[in-house]
Amino acid sequence: MDRYNYKAVEQKWQKYWDENNVFKATDDFDKKKFYALVEFPYPSGHGMHVGHIKAYSGLEVVARKRRMQGYNVLFPIGFDAYGLPTENTAIKEKIHPRIVTDRNIEKFTGQLKKVGFSFDWSRVIDTTEEKYYKWTQWIFLKMFEKGLVFRDKTSVNYCPSCKVVLSNEDSQGGKCDVCHSDIIQKTKEVWYLRITEYADKLLQGLEQVDYLPNVKLQQQNWIGKSTGAFVDFSIKENAEKLRIYTTRPDTLYGVTFMVIAPEHPIIQKYRDSISNIEALDDYKNECAKKSEFERTQLVKDKTGVKIEGLTAINPVTKKEIPVYISDYVMMGYGTGAIMAVPAHDTRDYDFAKKFGIDIIEVIKGGDISKEAYTGDGEMINSDILNGIDNKKDAIEKMLSVLENLGCGERGVQYKMKDWAFNRQRYWGEPIPIVHCQHCGMVAVPYEELPLKLPALENFEPGTDGESPLAKIESFVNCKCPKCNGDAKRETDTMPQWAGSSWYFLRYCDPHNDSEFASQEALKYWLPVDWYNGGMEHVTRHMIYSRFWHKFLYDLGLVPTSEPYAKRTAQGLILGEDGEKMSKSRGNVVDPNDIVENYGADVLRLYVLFMGDYEKAAPWSENGMKGCKRFIDRVWGLQEILTDGEEYSDKLRSNFHKTIKKVSEDIENMKFNTAIASMMSLINDIYANGTVNKAELSALCMMLNPFAPHITEEIYNTITGKILSEQPWITYEEKFCIDETIEIVVQVNGKIKAKLNIVPDSDRDSVIAMALADEKVKESTDGRNIIKQIYVPNKLVNIVAK
């Protein structure tokens, strides 16, 4: 027998699968369906990463198994191709991003096919194609129509030297990634999607989906719902009410000052009656200069200025309390104003210490001379609340008091902010809006979609934070769709998250020209049965796409309220040095090299065998060689092949057990132990000396989802049939049970003997056998047996004193 020629075999079967459309999802809407989704790659110039292979191999195994189980399987792939790296390559090499994108997609496609993934290649999506982004724009316009799109000011990272708006990733450490000059914060009017309107729905929807617990948790934290109260504080000097948000109305008697954000509008409104307005303005300007980086990473030291001319009145104690401005209060959360309770909040405590403000303890349990006490306990110094439990009763009691006084109401807040939906770059979907002097913002009519990204010679970023599209007069100047007067087009493009927010819908019906997907196809395929991807996408991408989906659901355009029924995540592959793979570290493994030198089956097997699928694991060239050895041993079985259409007696139970183990492990993503059990089986076969046809083809069947090429070849050689078209192999429970099993006999928890018994033997006879054992007799001799424990088919424990 020749050595296994993986190159020839892999090429042969990849060609066969391709030409015969073996993995094509059919439009047979009566068949039971299974929709397996993996995160589509960004086609970077570096080509595929082994991390991609691991990410896709998990559901690849499940998808292949489901097909064999008779499901109509949709396992699609595509490319999330808009984005900065492509644009930067294009600028650097002076090639159009369209060409760079096509080149990279071709490279990725070739690499994916060489690994033998069973994707349905007839449904490939490219988010930068007109027929795709037409519908991205279409959904955007639907949101515009429903009032979910608005414009507002924000501060953006701006490089004054490049005159360009930068993403957070491109401005790390407060320096421009390109020219290394200092980034400044610039105010700019940008587009927003009102995702906060869906905050509650996004939170509640988590109750009905099967996501990994930590995925759910991260999404909950991201949405960040808190319940509390809005309380109005009167201002002594005028009729104004200063409204705050708090989750701790129980501590209202401990309020000794208030803090508002430096940008709070009340300052401008009463600036004439504030005696130190210059100091407040200076402080505000200083804060505005601070970058996001400085505000979050650096100084935690509290700063602020007292407002001279605004004094608040505590609604329950009627005491006068000072009002400060400080940047530890954000305009973007709650009302931009807080009541400060230094005794029971660490930030207020720091501030009070620094500014010498009173600290009044209202909950027992801590030592407020040392630090703030944030725990629970009995109320003190709080008049009507004294003596009761803060959490159980005080919150409720205070809420009703405030409601009666007419200065408070229950309220809910979310940490999640509206989605800044814009980029000042070329390589993205144009936002289909026209600015008209008379009509304001006007949507491009649906029938004019797609609003095409104009072909451009020079797509370098525009100056003063403008998109490069702003330079093209033929694009910018247009007629208003409403009044037909002169108007200007929006020149910002959509952010990279847009195209991926609905791609799973397009896969259902990717060639439809009249709808983003037909209702029939959506009704059949949705929801996605199993979605796998990286942990880094469980907040942004998943929440954004759930938001788009829920929006379409509310319009009656998709049949399910949630897009993904189940979500899992694979762990990273680290470099051989245990560090994250990166070019600068030089520890990157190129999957091409592995396919070339060891074969696709070895690569696929190894990424699943290297450890727990959900955990990070370091790459090991040697570990991979072990998988190569396993593949060669599978091939070598043909040398000891004998006739035989049924399992031999010696191996029968072994086969049934392994099939059971593999079948169950695949469902639980325990791929490493599934492979280990097949390795064990092969070790047993070699120890047995021969393998018959029934056995070898059974092995091929269960191994097929992991190593499809070699198994297809061997199976075809011995049966003349196509393995990918065979049903999934089954096992019988009765053959998984051994005739005799070994159980352990312990005395006082220490193993003294082993017994071979018939399964499910009765307790008394097993204990009698155990007590009759020499070693057991020895160690119980002269002692009183006080307890006998029998765990059926597992062990006997004799407790003796």
Add this chain to the structure above:
RNA sequence: GCCGGAGUGGUGGAAAGGCAGACACAGUGGACUCAAAAUCCACCGGUGGCGACAUCGUACGGGUUCAAGUCCCGUCUCCGGCACCA
């Protein structure tokens, strides 16, 4: 700071509260070979013993249990997420 997750041989990792270390890698010895690679066989947590065996051992300190890597309490370390969110 807050919220998660994890700490098991030289390494990656297995163990529904019931034989700790499956499977694999590396290593050691041997077979085959002129030799090497490949392959095959044996050994492979520590300590003691020629030995069957004894004894300790799942980050650390306690606890529950006939029995703990697994459950509970406390401590330490590492990883991930959020982070002045009122």
